[in-house]
Amino acid sequence: MTPSPPQTTLDRPVEDAIGLAPAPDGPGEHQPPGEHDLLERIATGTVTLLPALALGLVGWQLWDRALHWQDLLIFALLYIPTGLGITVGYHRLFTHRSFKTTPALRAAFAIMGSAALEGPVIEWVANHRKHHAFSDQDGDPHSPHVGHAGGWRGALGGLAHAHLGWLFRSDFASQERYAPDLIRDPVVHFVDKTFLLWTALGLALPFGLGVALTQTIAGGLTGLLWGGAVRIFVLHHVTFSINSLCHFFGRRDFATGDESRNLTWLAPLSFGEAWHNNHHAFPTSAAHGLRRWQFDPSALVISGLERAGLAWDVVRISPERQRSKLVAPA
Ligand SMILES: [Zn+2]
Numbered sequence: 001m002t003p004s005p006p007q008t009t010l011d012r013p014v015e016d017a018i019g020l021a022p023a024p025d026g027p028g029e030h031q032p033p034g035e036h037d038l039l040e041r042i043a044t045g046t047v048t049l050l051p052a053l054a055l056g057l058v059g060w061q062l063w064d065r066a067l068h069w070q071d072l073l074i075f076a077l078l079y080i081p082t083g084l085g086i087t088v089g090y091h092r093l094f095t096h097r098s099f100k101t102t103p104a105l106r107a108a109f110a111i112m113g114s115a116a117l118e119g120p121v122i123e124w125v126a127n128h129r130k131h132h133a134f135s136d137q138d139g140d141p142h143s144p145h146v147g148h149a150g151g152w153r154g155a156l157g158g159l160a161h162a163h164l165g166w167l168f169r170s171d172f173a174s175q176e177r178y179a180p181d182l183i184r185d186p187v188v189h190f191v192d193k194t195f196l197l198w199t200a201l202g203l204a205l206p207f208g209l210g211v212a213l214t215q216t217i218a219g220g221l222t223g224l225l226w227g228g229a230v231r232i233f234v235l236h237h238v239t240f241s242i243n244s245l246c247h248f249f250g251r252r253d254f255a256t257g258d259e260s261r262n263l264t265w266l267a268p269l270s271f272g273e274a275w276h277n278n279h280h281a282f283p284t285s286a287a288h289g290l291r292r293w294q295f296d297p298s299a300l301v302i303s304g305l306e307r308a309g310l311a312w313d314v315v316r317i318s319p320e321r322q323r324s325k326l327v328a329p330a
Pocket residue numbers: 131135242243247260276280
């Protein structure tokens with residue numbers, strides 16, 4: 001008979017931080033880190049960091065030829081608003097109704113999110129609400145855990161499906177069933193129906209900025225490359241990683257009944273969306289980073305809007321409610 005595995009202490013620091021007494025020792029809810037843990041971490045590091053390093057290498061090689069300082073500026077000027085269009089707009093405002101705001105800002109967030117090229121807002125919201133309704137069960141549009149065999153082949157197949165594969169399937173969530181509120185909203189409905197216009201704007205802007213900053217067509221074209229194509233590519237894969245990596249790797253602080261995880265290193269690039277276990281525990285919370293150190297730029301934007309009088313009814317989760325959902329250590 002094999003000895004029982006050692007108790008995992010992964011979740012303990014959060015309990016300590018809020019003063020919850022540790023429970024008696026016993027088998028934990030999660031599989032303790034085993035021999036595959038290190039291999040999995042090496043694999044995640046390789047598949048996620050290597051492409052980013054490669055992109056940096058390409059940028060270095062192309063410096064002053066197809067990449068200039070103004071291209072980096074244009075990248076940031078497009079990445080930040082389109083990224084926030086997805087996280088603050090598509091996700092926290094439209095999907096989960098974490099706060100209320102003016103019709104003009106609803107339109108602005110829907111337009112900025114559309115320019116990220118992740119699909120029209122109502123389709124995005126319907127799929128994401130269905131993800132929460134069936135999280136990691138049959139019916140979840142993009143779980144890495146459903147319908148895949150065990151072992152590393154099943155894990156890789158599940159991750160590929162959750163990351164990108166699901167987008168090629170035809171069983172998207174019903175918009176009538178999952179987003180009737182947005183179909184009835186004239187502002188959101190209009191931006192949804194004019195999606196292509198906003199995607200074109202998201203490409204015309206970096207081209208125009210490149211031309212304006214360099215007074216050349218070539219500057220417009222490199223602006224389009226970095227502020228258009230590369231920006232869309234990076235933001236796509238950051239968003240897709242929330243669906244794949246954040247249901248596979250990282251810490252689980254809250255008992256959510258699914259496999260959602262907090263993936264610290266992805267938080268800055270994803271504007272705070274990588275606190276995904278927190279988010280599944282409290283889907284309507286305007287903040288996904290629930291601890292002081294959990295960097296969540298989207299929550300900062302919502303707080304800023306609130307202070308300016310442009311956001312109200314901001315949903316916050318009390319410490320008691322947070323405590324009640326902490327992963328039970330026994
Ligand atoms: Zn999720």
